[in-house]
Amino acid sequence: MNPNGKTENGLTALHLAANQGRLDVVKILVDTFKADINICHKQYGTPLHCAAREGKLRVVAFLLISNARIDFLTENELSPMCVSTDDRITTMLIKYKNHIAKKANEKKEHQIEELKGLKVKHQINCSNFFIPPKPPKLMGNLFGIGSLFGNKRKQYLTLDPIKANLIEYEHKSDYPDNPLEVYSLMEIHNLRKLTKKGDLFLFEFCCKRIHVFGSFTEDAVDLWIKYLSCAIVYCLFMHQLDKEIKSPGIDTGDRTFGKGLVQSTRDLPYNGSLKVTISKYYIPSGRCIQAIDYSHRNPDGSVSKVPDSLTTVFHTAAGRPVRDGGGIVPDFKVESPKQPTISYYLVMNNEIFDFVNDWTSKHKQIAPIEEFVFTDEDYDGFKQFMKGRKFSYDRQSEKALKNLKDIAEIEGYMDVASPEFKALEEKLQPNLDRDLDKFKDQIKQLISLEIAKRYYFQKGEMIQSLKIDNELQKALEVLSNQALYDKTLSAPVEMAKPAEASQPTEKK
Numbered sequence: 001m002n003p004n005g006k007t008e009n010g011l012t013a014l015h016l017a018a019n020q021g022r023l024d025v026v027k028i029l030v031d032t033f034k035a036d037i038n039i040c041h042k043q044y045g046t047p048l049h050c051a052a053r054e055g056k057l058r059v060v061a062f063l064l065i066s067n068a069r070i071d072f073l074t075e076n077e078l079s080p081m082c083v084s085t086d087d088r089i090t091t092m093l094i095k096y097k098n099h100i101a102k103k104a105n106e107k108k109e110h111q112i113e114e115l116k117g118l119k120v121k122h123q124i125n126c127s128n129f130f131i132p133p134k135p136p137k138l139m140g141n142l143f144g145i146g147s148l149f150g151n152k153r154k155q156y157l158t159l160d161p162i163k164a165n166l167i168e169y170e171h172k173s174d175y176p177d178n179p180l181e182v183y184s185l186m187e188i189h190n191l192r193k194l195t196k197k198g199d200l201f202l203f204e205f206c207c208k209r210i211h212v213f214g215s216f217t218e219d220a221v222d223l224w225i226k227y228l229s230c231a232i233v234y235c236l237f238m239h240q241l242d243k244e245i246k247s248p249g250i251d252t253g254d255r256t257f258g259k260g261l262v263q264s265t266r267d268l269p270y271n272g273s274l275k276v277t278i279s280k281y282y283i284p285s286g287r288c289i290q291a292i293d294y295s296h297r298n299p300d301g302s303v304s305k306v307p308d309s310l311t312t313v314f315h316t317a318a319g320r321p322v323r324d325g326g327g328i329v330p331d332f333k334v335e336s337p338k339q340p341t342i343s344y345y346l347v348m349n350n351e352i353f354d355f356v357n358d359w360t361s362k363h364k365q366i367a368p369i370e371e372f373v374f375t376d377e378d379y380d381g382f383k384q385f386m387k388g389r390k391f392s393y394d395r396q397s398e399k400a401l402k403n404l405k406d407i408a409e410i411e412g413y414m415d416v417a418s419p420e421f422k423a424l425e426e427k428l429q430p431n432l433d434r435d436l437d438k439f440k441d442q443i444k445q446l447i448s449l450e451i452a453k454r455y456y457f458q459k460g461e462m463i464q465s466l467k468i469d470n471e472l473q474k475a476l477e478v479l480s481n482q483a484l485y486d487k488t489l490s491a492p493v494e495m496a497k498p499a500e501a502s503q504p505t506e507k508k
Helices: 013-020 023-032 047-053 057-065 087-116 120-125 218-246 341-348 351-362 376-387 396-411 414-427 432-438 440-467 470-479 482-489
Strands: 138-145 152-160 165-169 181-184 189-193 201-207 209-215 261-268 272-280 292-297 303-305 313-316 321-323
Touching: 013 023, 013 047, 013 057, 023 057, 047 057, 057 087, 138 218, 152 209, 152 218, 189 218, 189 261, 201 218, 209 218, 218 261, 341 351, 341 440, 351 376, 351 440, 376 432, 376 440, 396 414, 432 440, 470 482
Parallel strands: none
Antiparallel strands: 138 152, 138 209, 152 165, 165 181, 189 201, 201 209, 261 272, 292 303, 313 321
């Protein structure tokens, strides 16, 4: 007998027994035949959904005692609490949910406290070495919210902690081959729940820009925030585990954001909310890289980053110094290129989009993406295209100059500084031809990426972006120089002596 066999409607015997309130049958299926207690039907959910929907209190209690999951959702994003028709069942489910969360937090805090007192050598040899639990994959429909709240579109999202990405699809049918946008979990920060707007519960995160998503059910939003937060911590931890313990590595690029806290929000009256730190994140060496120190506030209530003078120095097994607090400092700092204001307006006003539409209509195919180059001759064509457009853009330098002139006028310095202001104002006057030449390289890169996407889709866009990725070029330079690589991983000359026993050490 297969206890998980399904009817034509996709329901199991446990679904039907829970729906009818047959506690005796439910016990036999679970205890004797080991039926899957969390098997989920798209429309009707788990057996716990069925029992809660029909108000079968005793069946709900037995399923919870048998470790039934309460975070599974139906295709309409409904949890067992949402479908419950009995206040007693709803109260029971809420208490059980809080109990599970409390036990999980206690276990995590206990693991962290144990981790603080361990050295890396002991961590590796110890069988209970702390690694955050791997979050499961999560898929579902959410509403993507545009810059205007009325602009909302239903989209399909997938969260994959193993591949360290969150992928957005325009439709479920586009999964998995035609993603709309891919977010790296290593770059997501400022994840938080927002105040409810209309009939939508919302959350947002930052990944190069602010992204807002929503759902009609609060449980779905809470679930996405929970899984996303856990996945981000897990990915950061495993990245550092590979770098610090499994295999030594070198970082290039910018200093990381310094996320070392896991936070959750609690609703307050009058549409307010409170952000609460529920746990801390430690990388394998036992270092907490949290940058902002919320425990020590300035007199005005603001918070500051942890100063380097208050961070603790750790040392690798080779004696190489590393610090906690303030994120992860790269071994080779590579400045991110700054985009001029004109680039922002060219993209937001669809000027590049329209030009590429015209350009692709005249070029049925292009060279292989590895060889493709947007030439200077093509760029001259873009400049001619822009001359026929009514394109205007604001410059922040002009706004800043206007504010400075107002201040100088108030303080009485305008009379003596007037010639200098006039000369500076002339230099800052918008000049499209001048700016298109001055920022030629940055604009060509944006056009190249848009063209690559038209012919070779997302893969082509990624390959084209790697051609101009300074961090990648620096990484390849270091990897091709074995002497430089070894020197970077070794201790400085003054640190070559073995670290004192009292100092924390890392395996590297």
